[in-house]
Amino acid sequence: MEKIINKNRIFIIIISLLILIAFEGKTTTPSSKVDRRIEMENILPKKVGDYKAEGKDEIYNRNTSFQYMDGAAELYRSYAFKLLMVRNYKKHGYPSLTVELFDMGLPEDAYGIFSYQTEDEEVGIGQGSDYGGGLLRFWKGKYFVNVFSEKETPESRKDILIFGEAISKNINENGLKPKLIKFLPEDGLSERSIRYFHLYPILNHHYFISHENILNLGKNTNAILADYSFPNAKNKTFLLFIQYPDEIQSKKAFNRFLKAYMPEAYSSPHKKVKTENGKWTFAKNHKKYVLVVFDAPTQEKAEELIVEAIKKLSRK
């Protein structure tokens, strides 16, 4: 009844790693991969207060990350995620702490994975942070970091935040947020609600649109979803802002979306509809961008948001 580790499995893992190395070699030199790992080792402290690193660091890449987090790895893989380093820390008599350091490849994607969930407290660590339930999440530069304890106690909260500060200090460079954010109208915008992503399942997580990929989202599209609150409006309004690689693709996606989501507006010059919940949806294709406002309280409000965003785009 022993849980058996089979030689075949090890063999398959070795072969997979060799294939991966060969594949990655097309875009990254082996020395830069080594550099990436060394840089990550230097970012994670060996010791913080009485906490000391324990055990060997665990390293996972895009392909092996499933071994660490099962299907949840898909979320990270939907961004430019490169490498994950996991280090555990022990302090006698206290719950152990774990740090997960993700090299997300690009600062925009470090921000993107961070923006996936921001429902707790901003604690001023890195370029954006979120703490709750014994889990600290923050991003800085191209890195996204999780620090969490086995068990949350008042002491562990303090320790987690100290760890976060130490790690953030070791990341030398800040990164820029996705450019699309600059074009969001500011009136009524809830900053913590901004989500940046590439694939439609992530969009559906935040705001369900369709089981199908009716906006043709993919790894080469950049998308922002943001919430707006307006005076006298009980519910939130959502602005979806998508950048496609070129105008042809944005036009194609726009038409597909209209046919699937608002067919009554497809042939109309004004692409707006009052949906079944009594709110307004307004869509616009501008150059290589598609903008859609969902759940606006009035059609004027929906239009205002899009007009303002396009104005900002034109000023870039």
Add this chain to the structure above:
Amino acid sequence: MRPKNHFITRRDLFRKTAYGVLTIGFGLKRSGEAKEEKSRVVLIRDENVINKHGKINESIIQQMLDQGVCNLLEEKDSLHAWKRLIKPSDIVGIKSNIWAYLPTPEELEKAIIKKLMEIGVFKKNIAVDDRGVLDNPVFKSSTALINVRPLRTHHWSGIGGCIKNYIMFVRTPWLYHGDSCANLASIWNKSIIKGKTRLNILSLIYTQFYNRGPHHFDRRFVSEYKGLLIGKDPVALDAVGARLLQLQRIAYFGEDRPLDTTPKHIYVADEKYKLGISDLNRIEIIKIGWMEGSLI
């Protein structure tokens, strides 16, 4: 019939059409169907199964398991009941789940092994495994499987339940993550599994009814439900499980906070793969034991 080229969209939810119901839950009653077959599942709970130190009581969980199996099969004696599921000559793989934060309770694994040995299955013919099932000699030559895992939310498939627990029977599990893991049930047709599963058990001793981030365990969203859900039909167990997690979220948050992903794979397992029944109206839930706060 779903019209050709009709995509299910948010607006279908507003219209509350059949397609809309699919996306938000189960329990869609299909009209026009004659007398329908029902799936039977047993929910058994005991408020003392977890002691004040958070440890699971081995004898209580054994009783819960035995009583649950007896009620499922309408037998009075647990040995008789187990013998209807497993023969002494069977080679039995117990497909467990080792996810670090919420694994299948070891006490439950032990209770299953104990019962198998009591009915005469040789120790050498029993194995408990999760990620190594494809290379485990017992699983490779198994004649019977018992599927046991905790119930929890799952980022990519909505919930982690019985259907999903067999994903380790494929070498490339990530290939099943597309479309909200819709086609997970296809794995159940693989020869190493097909027709072998005699019993499915969802451990509800602890349930994770919500999660923050894709792979984290947050104790705020874990309940001590102190139950087991036992049945032969993995789809029925998962449908009841999905509903329970939804009710727990409503109880905790005061609203139906949606899952990361709709557990579409449960419905697809029923409609496309005919693995079991996902319609709650066609699932008979036998409740035994302590039912305070059971929600179901």
